[in-house]
Amino acid sequence: MTDTAPETTGGFTELPLRPELLAALTRLGYEEPTPIQREAIPPLVEGRDLLGQAATGTGKTAAFALPILQRLPEERDGRAPAALVLVPTRELAMQVCEAVHRYGRDLGVRVLPVYGGQPIGRQIHSLERGVDVVVATPGRALDHLGRSTLSLEGLHMVVLDEADEMFDMGFAEDIDAIMEEVPEGCQRVLFSATMPPRIETMARRTLTDPVRIQIARPAREMDQAPLVRQSAYVVPRAHKPAALGRLLDAEAPTATIVFCRTREEVDQLTEVLNARGHRAEALHGGMSQEQRDRAMGRLRAGTADLLIATDVAARGLDIEQLTHVVNYTVPSAPESYVHRVGRVGRAGREGVAITLVEPREHRMLKSIQRATGYTVNVEKIPTVADMRARRLELTAASLRENLLEEDDLDRFRVVVETLADEFDVMEVALAAVKLAHEASGPVDDEEEIPEVRVAERPERGGARGRGGRDGGGREGGRRERRQGRAPAQGMTRLFIGAGRGARMRPQDLVGAITGESRLSGRDIGSIEIADRFSLVEVPDSAADEVISALRNSTIKGRRPVVRRDAH
Structure with a gap:
């Protein structure tokens, strides 16, 4: 093997x-x-x-x-x-x-x-x-x-x-x-x-x-390049689709899996990337087996180069030509990151792992690095100027390949000789290069993606004021935390009236939701557990189903209040 x-x-x-x-x-x-x-x-x-x-x-x-x-x-x-x-x-x-x-x-x-x-x-x-x-x-x-x-x-x-x-x-x-x-x-x-x-x-x-x-991962020499190059880009949520498209243009991968959190996110991103000219296929649990087989067949046949998938749907896939994996959102656990990165770099082949990090997810990325020991370099999204330079490089490479195939160029000689009677040969060459370059698609109409600087974690007690954990405004601090972060895109936050005081654990909530609804563990988003309540993010389309299911079941032997979070 x-x-x-x-x-x-x-x-x-x-x-x-x-x-x-x-x-x-x-x-x-x-x-x-x-x-x-x-x-x-x-x-x-x-x-x-x-x-x-x-x-x-x-x-x-x-x-x-x-x-x-x-x-x-x-x-x-x-x-x-x-x-x-x-x-x-x-x-x-x-x-x-x-x-x-x-x-x-x-x-x-x-x-x-x-x-x-x-x-x-x-x-x-x-x-x-x-x-x-x-x-x-x-x-x-x-x-x-x-x-x-x-x-x-x-x-x-x-x-x-x-x-x-x-x-x-x-x-x-x-x-x-x-x-x-x-x-x-x-x-x-x-x-x-x-x-x-x-x-x-x-x-x-x-x-x-x-x-x-x-079986430990093989140790590599200090001067040996890693098989999987791991990079992260801090991007505002609204600019993530454009950032992903730009990175894919710059990387020019053979085949890529993009991991998303929800089915809705998969469908939306697939549509956006296809509109940009990529050949993307969706893969998630809401598709029939025939649709999933068709998507995988297109990727393996080379008629598609992008697979946009939920974590669950992509588990167990072995795609030989895969060169890139992309975490569209930071994985919720280090184990998930390890599995995703393991999709590439197999059998001695090189691969690339890219993670798009929203500013609020920066600490999650740090936690993954500490838990896995991986080195993930935080880099800058290519600017419009960078993309123009990259397109020129690709144009030059394409022309160089054509120049090596001399037998195929002779039929165009009469065109060059005719134009050379009227124009300088350099001008003819420049015009030909311009046509070849513009055929790859313009980038002049793209907007710059704002650069995000991630602030370091403030010292405890310095910026919190009296509303922090150690001050007298405990309830006010809790309310401020709940108001400060909106649910992830395509997700609804649910309030569940049981928390640490009822010995509630994340696995209890995940087990109750997956056991009583059509959702799997990977469909569930952020979970926060306070003393008297818990907050769970679920896909918008499944929120009503989950509320109804949990209201008719018990968690940790009790039937807590379940509703959409009002904060």
């Missing part, structure tokens, strides 16, 4: 894999196992439980798919699957399913993807006929278990892939319910790109004497 030349030792032949699997790997061009594959495959084939941590793009799928196939019984006439793989998104379910099918073709493996958005009747029919491996999203797997159409009685192995993502998306309770149905003695495997405390807690609860594997 790497570009390393084949050697006589150290290849897949040294791993405990049956000849059919080795033949499939050879046919697919795999020569050397990645570190996670080399360390994980032997204990998994032995039947050990395993807890693996490795960054996105390190070959985790083959690390568990090959042992699953290796351990399949010779006789597989039964209907019940031998292995269950839980993944966070339908896209990842399809990718894992395809990989298992390719590796196990010579074994005649029967593998089925099970996810929402697909007719459940078709899945039930396939399960009734019998499958060997089920690759499922937690919600749909739980649905089948409730209908008794998915049996785990014959299960030999269960795998949780991208476990941290499933937790972030609010699947914790679903996963717990599924794991309760897994029979005793079944091998349990957990893979995660990050290892927050909740993953450690789950591992202690569900795994038995697991093998622990941690």
